Amino acid sequence: MTRPNSRFRRHRPPGVEPTDERERGATLVLSAAVLLVLIGMAGFAVDLGWLFLKTSETKKAAESAALAGVVHMPNPSSVPWGPGAEAYDVAIDVASRNGYTGSLGTTVAPNEVLGKPNQLNVTISTSVPTFFMRVFGINTVAFTRSATAEQLPPLKIGSQDRVR
Secondary structure: OOOOOOOOOOOOOOOOOOOOHHHOOHHHHHHHHHHHHHHHHHHHHHHHHHHHHHHHHHHHHHHHHHHHHHOOOOOOOOOOOOOOOHHHHHHHHHHHHOOOOOOOOOEEEEEEEOOEEEEEEEEEEEEEEOOOHHHHOOOEEEEEEEEEEEOOOOOOOOOOOOOO
């Protein structure tokens, strides 16, 4: 039986029939490749979101530790800067309450700002495990976040002094 001539008929080179065995399964291979790429992109997006969440949590912990410790600045005691100094201990305590205890690859370092005895800088360095980036050999991502807080002297009510 011959096919009617239709203007919608697909033009093929001579000798190639519509049921050519070489074309079978091409859609399956292409669909599998596209699906693999889409799953990889979704995994990468999940890891980037996780890393963004963890870096913002680390930044917030550094900021809260700096704000809590700077209240005790400048160091009024005869204890040198470090463990035992009130501002240092408060900053370490607040960072540990936020989950940064200084263990398992995490360091919390509160420091006086040189030349400015009423400022406190807290630096938190940590590493975060990844989920899907492990396929590419990236098991953890390390990052550092820091925050600096300043203790200003109180102004008297009705004072003409300007706040800087």
